[in-house]
Amino acid sequence: MDDATISHLLITFGVLAGLLLVAPGLIWLERRLLALWQDRYGPNRAGPFGLLVVLADTLKLFFKEDWIPPFADKKVFVLAPAIVVITVLLSFVVIPFAPGIIVADMNIGLLFFLAMSSMGAYSIILGGWSSNNKYALLGSMRGAAQLISYEVFMGLSLMGVVLMTGSFSLIDIVEAQRYQWFIVPQFLGFVIFLIAGIAETHRLPFDIPEAESELIAGFHSEYSGMKFGLFFVGEYIGIMLISSMVTVLFLGGWYGPSFLPPLAWFIIKMFGFIFFFILLRASLPRPRYDQLMEFGWKILLPLSLLNLVVTGGIILWMNTH
Amino acid sequence: MENPNLAEYLPIALMFIFALGFVVTTMIATHVLGPKRKSKIKLDTFECGIESKGNARIPFNIKYFLVAILFVLFDVEVIFMYPWAVNFKSLHWEGFIQMTVFISLLLVGFFYILKKGALKWEE
Numbered sequence: 001m002d003d004a005t006i007s008h009l010l011i012t013f014g015v016l017a018g019l020l021l022v023a024p025g026l027i028w029l030e031r032r033l034l035a036l037w038q039d040r041y042g043p044n045r046a047g048p049f050g051l052l053v054v055l056a057d058t059l060k061l062f063f064k065e066d067w068i069p070p071f072a073d074k075k076v077f078v079l080a081p082a083i084v085v086i087t088v089l090l091s092f093v094v095i096p097f098a099p100g101i102i103v104a105d106m107n108i109g110l111l112f113f114l115a116m117s118s119m120g121a122y123s124i125i126l127g128g129w130s131s132n133n134k135y136a137l138l139g140s141m142r143g144a145a146q147l148i149s150y151e152v153f154m155g156l157s158l159m160g161v162v163l164m165t166g167s168f169s170l171i172d173i174v175e176a177q178r179y180q181w182f183i184v185p186q187f188l189g190f191v192i193f194l195i196a197g198i199a200e201t202h203r204l205p206f207d208i209p210e211a212e213s214e215l216i217a218g219f220h221s222e223y224s225g226m227k228f229g230l231f232f233v234g235e236y237i238g239i240m241l242i243s244s245m246v247t248v249l250f251l252g253g254w255y256g257p258s259f260l261p262p263l264a265w266f267i268i269k270m271f272g273f274i275f276f277f278i279l280l281r282a283s284l285p286r287p288r289y290d291q292l293m294e295f296g297w298k299i300l301l302p303l304s305l306l307n308l309v310v311t312g313g314i315i316l317w318m319n320t321h
Numbered sequence: 322m323e324n325p326n327l328a329e330y331l332p333i334a335l336m337f338i339f340a341l342g343f344v345v346t347t348m349i350a351t352h353v354l355g356p357k358r359k360s361k362i363k364l365d366t367f368e369c370g371i372e373s374k375g376n377a378r379i380p381f382n383i384k385y386f387l388v389a390i391l392f393v394l395f396d397v398e399v400i401f402m403y404p405w406a407v408n409f410k411s412l413h414w415e416g417f418i419q420m421t422v423f424i425s426l427l428l429v430g431f432f433y434i435l436k437k438g439a440l441k442w443e444e
Contacts, residue, residue: 012332016339065355066348071376082344089340093333104332111403137377141385148392155399162406226351230344290442293388297440301395301431305424308402312409312417319410 012103015092023236024054030278037282058229066225073130080127081220081227084120084234088241091116095244096171098254098263109170110162113245114155117200120238121147124202124209127231128219139218142289143209146199149296154196156304160189160311161249174253181252188307190250192300197242199292201235203277205284208292243273387439398427 028043028051035042043050068074094109096102106112121144128140162168164185165176176182183190199206210218220231247253247269254262256269287295405412405420434440 008332009335012335012339016336016343020343062351062354063356064351065357066352078348082341082348085344086337086340089343090333090336093336103336104329106329132377134377134379137379137381141381145385145388148396149388152392152395152399155396156402159399159402159406162403163409166407166410168403168407225355226347229351230347293442294440297391298435302428305428309421309424312420315409316414316417320414 008103011101015097015103016089019089019092019237019240020233022240023233024058025051026236026239026274027057027232028054029274030281033275033278034282037279061226061229064225066227067222069131069133069222071132072222073132076126076130077222078227080123080130081223081230081234083126084123085230085237087116087119087123088234088237091241092237092244094170095241095248096174096253097244097266098261101263102171105169105171108168110158110168110173113170114151114158117154117241118148118151120200120234121151123231123234124219127223128209131219131222133222135215135217136219136221139209139211139215139221142211143202143219146202146206146208146289146292149293150196150199150300153192153296153300153304154200156301156308157189157192157196158249159304159308160186163308163311163315170248170253174248174255177252178255181250181255183250186250186307186311188303189311190246192304192307193249194242194246195300197246198277198280199296201238201242201277203235203239204281205286206292207286208289211286239274239277240270243270243277246273384439384442391434391439394430395427398423 031053032042032050043053046052046056068077091113093103094106094112096105124143124147125140128136128138128143131137161173161182164182165173167173167176173182202209208218209215210220212218215221220228223231244266247266251269254266256262256265260268401423402420405416409416
C-alpha cells in the first residue's frame with residue numbers, strides 16, 4: 001500500500017470514528033444546554049460535568065432487551081434503523097472538513113448528499129410500517145410526507161449556490177467563498193435550506209413524525225435496545241450533517257481568520273449550528289401537521305423558485321455589464 | 322485503477338463497509354447482551370396501556386398519497402433544473418429565458434393544485 005492509500009484509509013476511519021464518538025456526546029450537550037436554558041442542572045453527577053452519563057446511557061441501551069415484536073414484519077423491522085445510520089454516515093463522504101480532509105472529492109458531491117438524505121425517508125416509513133403499531137404507522141405516514149415535501153425545497157434552495165459556483169463539487173463551492181460567504185448573496189436560500197434541514201432531520205419544532213405528546217414516539221414506538229439507539233445516533237449525526245452542510249454551502253466552510261487552523265473554523269461553525277438546533281428545541285412549540293405542510297408548499301416553494309430566478313437574473317446582468 | 326472515475330467512488334464503498342460493520346456489530350451485540358423475558362401482555366402492541374384492537378394494517382388518509390405524487394412531479398422538475406444550473410453561465414440569457422418559461426409553466430400547475438385543494442387537510 002502506498003502513502004496515498006494509507007492516508008485515505010486514515011481519513012475515512014477518522015471521520016467515521018469522530019462522528020460515532022461525537023454523536024453520543026451531542027446527547028450530553030443537548031441535555032446540558034436544555035437544562036441551562038430551563039434553569040436546572042441537567043446531568044452533572046457522573047464524571048466531570050456529568051460527561052460519563054454518555055457512557056452510562058450507551059451501556060444501558062446495550063443491556064436492554066432487544067425486542068422484535070412478534071406482530072412486526074421482522075426483516076424490515078431490523079432493516080429500518082440500519083438504513084438511517086448507513087445513509088447519514090455515507091453523506092459525510094462528500095463533506096470537506098478542511099483542505100485535504102475529505103473522504104471522496106466527487107464532482108457530484110451535492111447530488112450525492114441529496115440522494116443520501118432522501119434515502120433517509122425509507123428508514124422512517126419502513127420502520128413505522130413494519131412495527132404494525134397504529135401510532136408508528138401514523139408517525140411514519142406523517143414523516144414520509146414531511147420528508148419528501150421538504151426535500152423538494154431543500155433541492156431548490158441549493159440551486160442558487162450552484163448557479164454562483166457552476167459546480168456540484170463541495171470543494172469548489174467552499175473555494176468560491178474565499179472572499180464572500182454565500183450567506184450574504186444567498187440569504188433567502190440559506191433560510192430555506194435551514195428550515196428544510198430541520199424538517200429533514202425531523203428535529204423540534206418539526207418533530208411531527210415522533211411528536212411524543214401525541215404519538216408516544218411515532219415511527220420508533222416499538223423499538224428497544226440499541227435498535228432504538230441507532231435511530232437516536234442517526235438523528236444526532238443527521239444534525240451534524242445539516243450543520244456541516246450549512247457551513248459548507250453558506251458560511252464559507254473552512255475559511256476564517258488565520259489565527260486558527262481551517263479545521264477549527266469548520267468545527268466552530270458546525271457547533272454554532274448545533275447550538276442553534278438545541279436552542280430551537282428549547283424555545284419553540286410544535287406546529288400542527290397541516291400547518292407544516294401548508295407552510296412548505298405555499299410559502300417555501302414559491303420563495304425558493306423566486307430566489308432561483310432572481311439570483312440567475314442578477315448574475316447574468318452583472319456578467320453583461 | 323484504470324478508470325479514474327471508478328477510483329473516485331472507492332472511498333464510498335469503504336465507508337459503506339465501515340458503516341455496515343458498525344450497524345451489524347451493534348445489532349448483534351445488543352441482541353446477545355440484552356435479557357429475554359416474555360409475557361402475554363408484553364407481546365401486545367404498545368398503545369398507552371389501552372387494550373389493543375386489531376392491527377395497524379388499516380386504511381389511511383389519501384392526502385398522504387397525494388403529497389407523494391406532488392413530490393414525484395416537483396422533484397423530477399427540480400432534477401431537470403440541475404444540469405441548467407451547472408451550465409448556467411455558458412447558456413447565458415437564452416437558457417435563462419427558457420428556464421423562466423419552464424418555471425412559469427410549473428407555477429401554473431402549482432396554482433391548479435392549490436385551487437383543487439390538494440393541500441387542504443381539513444376536508
